[in-house]
Amino acid sequence: MPNDLNQTQVSVVASQPLDQLKRGGAKIKRKKTRDYHELHPVVNTIFSVLLGIFTIMCVFPFIYVIIISLTSEESIVRNGFQIIPAEWSTDAYRYLWNVKDQLLGSYGVTILITVVGTVISVLMISFYAYAISRPQFKYRRFFTFLAFFTMLFSGGLVPTYIVVTQFLGLKNTIWALILPLVMNAFYIIIMRTFFMKSVSESILESARIDGASEWRIFFQIVFPLSLPGIATIALFSTLGYWNDWFTALLYIDDPKLVPLQALLMKIEANLEFMKQNVDVGLMQQSLFDTLPQDSAKMAMVVIATLPIAVSYPFFQKYFISGLTIGGVKE
């Protein structure tokens, strides 16, 4: 989605000088003035067509998913996926309505962990990064190395699982979905560099002279100055939390705490299991009756992505300005 919007803007911008040229050209006696920034009309057309095709390629899968979600199951089994289905049906959405308790619950969990997780994550990462970015901090080398080390070597799945479940006792709690993703060594290093580059020592010096405490310096001076960097890691960590399903797979047994993406993965994995173990299903048909069919799966994808897809255009300009502010300021 983000790409296509960009491209449509680009092509709009590119076609503007062309219009002006036509209007201007009539006045200045057919004298061909060419803007240096203008593309040759042929090239422009080719690019527009190429980008147009690319845009359609980006949007098409999503439209296809919507179409499949509105196809009747009978028609999928008989004819496979079709662009214009033989038979339309809203059964898939009726199925979703039946499981709305689980769906809404999962939505709630996802939103909660995304909001809480992002806030905690951004705070912790920027605290850590700020501390190791300041030259007067004596142990900064050690702590930088400590973070850096985890980027190269990690404990692996089983030790992580042992720490989270047995040492911290987080199994089947909402914190198991939040805490494992809170710290990210890579973001710490990015933020450290960002703090070192964009927050000059002299600003902090002047703040100290005016009598600001460390807290005040951090929240009222450093934080606003490094907003672009913070916006970036906040965006990454939001996406990380929204799309995370693996921690839920490992640490959550309670259906009430399953986030949305994990729910989707679970359904997908259950279908896969069902296909590999046909005999289990045949002996006790009712076990798998509750599993959604292809169309319902697609309907769930629609439900899960739609909010983000719809809200993205409204936030896009903040993202772009947030990400570019740093570059033009100095």
Place this chain on the structure above:
Amino acid sequence: MKKKLVLLLALVLSIGTILAACSSKDSSTSDKGGKDGQPYEIKWYTIGTPQKDTDKVFAEVNKYLKEKINATVKMQQIDWGDWAQKSQVMINAGEPFDIIFTNGTDYVQNAQKGAFVAIDDLLNKEGKDLKNAVNPALLEGNRINGKIYGVPTNKEAARQTVYTFNKRLVDKYKFDLTKVKTLEDLEPMLKTIKENESGITPMATFKAYLPYDYTFNNEMPFAFPIEGDRDHVVNQFDTDLAMSTFKTMHSYYKAGYLKEDAATSKDSWPMDVENWFVRMGDSQPYADLLWSRSAKYDVVSVPAEEPTTFNDSVSGSIQAISATSKNPKKAMEFLNLLNTDSYLRNLVDKGIEGVHYKKNDDGTIEDLPARIDKYNIPTYSIGNFFVLDLYKDDPKDKWDKFKEFNEAAKPAPTLGFHFDSDPVRSEIASITNISKEFYPALATGSVDPEKYLPKYNKKLKEAGLDKVLNEIQKQFDDWKGKQK
């Protein structure tokens, strides 16, 4: 100044600890009990989608268990698709729990690793009734290096592969199914269906059947013939039988009896869509009845092999006691009761009488809506079938037929033999990859076996087929020697 920065950092580090501490309330409470006459809590992981009424049913279960064996049970289901990965991580992490569902190769590998308790002694004391109740073939088939590591579900011990037909079409064209013995016999029927029924695919995609007992699975070359020389492992793809069977399959494929994408398709051919004529499946007594019920039209099966007891048919569902269990004896007492006590077995499986099911005057039962919606437990993964109440529409002699079926079954050549693949791990890895490439295409007839089968065998040879064959034969001879 520096001090404050250190403080800041310390704060960051401590937030994590504080947050963790806030939520660690349930970890300390879980392993209490078992002493001072307190009922011991048995933690039981099993497969299936977690159900809404599990707590309600287990409140009843626990009431009963406290009286009987002074224990309570906490059953935690793990969803079908998550099972493989999650259970493996839990076992590897040494998480403390008592009983876990396991099956097939997972059971063998985890038992060899020492993740499960060997229960031979427990079976003689706490599990005496259980040992008497379970079909000996099931227990013997699950011995690994001479020891039993889990309680198999007492159900059908044998497997019988069958050709299943759509009865409506069989009747319509008056096909004589008694003549069907092999894949070749299907030809005239497939032809008729192809010519006259446009909406029907003659063959629901299946892999051609070969009469072997597989060391790994049907995709891998290593197999012991069920008929004839049962003591020597062969490469099943290097036999005349494989060539002729795949040739037949290829001619069917060319004739359009199978879907074109048969080799790669993941289509599961759901029974309730009537778009097929013949399919292959594993049968059990009264399977046609079950299948017809779920398909909502009649199907009829013809056996492709005699019922045979295979390693994987006896290890389809096993309850193992974890090596991390604090009280294996209590766990065994519970398993013993679960497999022999009809009240408990029905309670765990069907829920509470009057809430999840109702009992008719003649002793048969019927599901109430609550059982399907809120307590739909997979029967096969819990325990003994033979103490279960029958459903209203079940045949009265259902369990007798199961027993007959088990008794009629012949043991497969390698029943009880579990190959340890460690010495030839890298060869097996590359053979697996080669097989994944060739087998689906050959077994669905998508490619010409004349051309591809020799190519396949050549690649297998290069990947170290002979080394693995020798290793299997060596271990098999060792095992066989110990049997006598």
